[in-house]
Amino acid sequence: MKLLFFAATLAFLPISSYFFTEKYIWSGNSIYxxxxxxCAANLVLVAYIILSLMEDKQSFKEADEKKLPDSKKQR
Structure with missing residues (x-):
């Protein structure tokens, strides 16, 4: 679900921000x-990467908690 959300956001946000800012903020200046x-596209990508790293860190933490403590015979 997260991947679909970010894919849709990556498709919609840069295009809409381009046309919105060209018309209302930059007064027809297409370069700005x-x-x-x-910048909008890069923000979406950075947000996805950060969310993925946080999720990966959480899964590693859960895996470490599930490990059984070592006994002297297993060492």
């Missing part, structure tokens, strides 16, 4: 609007 769209 393109830079805004690039």
């Amino acid at each position: 609007a393109a830079i805004t769209a690039i």
Whole structure:
């Protein structure tokens, strides 16, 4: 579900931010609007990477908690 959400966001956010900022913020300057769209796309990618790393760290922590303590015979 997270991957689908970020894929949809990556498809929608840069395009919509380009047209919105070109019309209302940058008054027709397409270069600044393109830079805004690039920044929006990079923000989505960074958010996905951070979320993935946090989720991976949590799964490693859960795996460590499930390990049984070593006995003297197993060492």
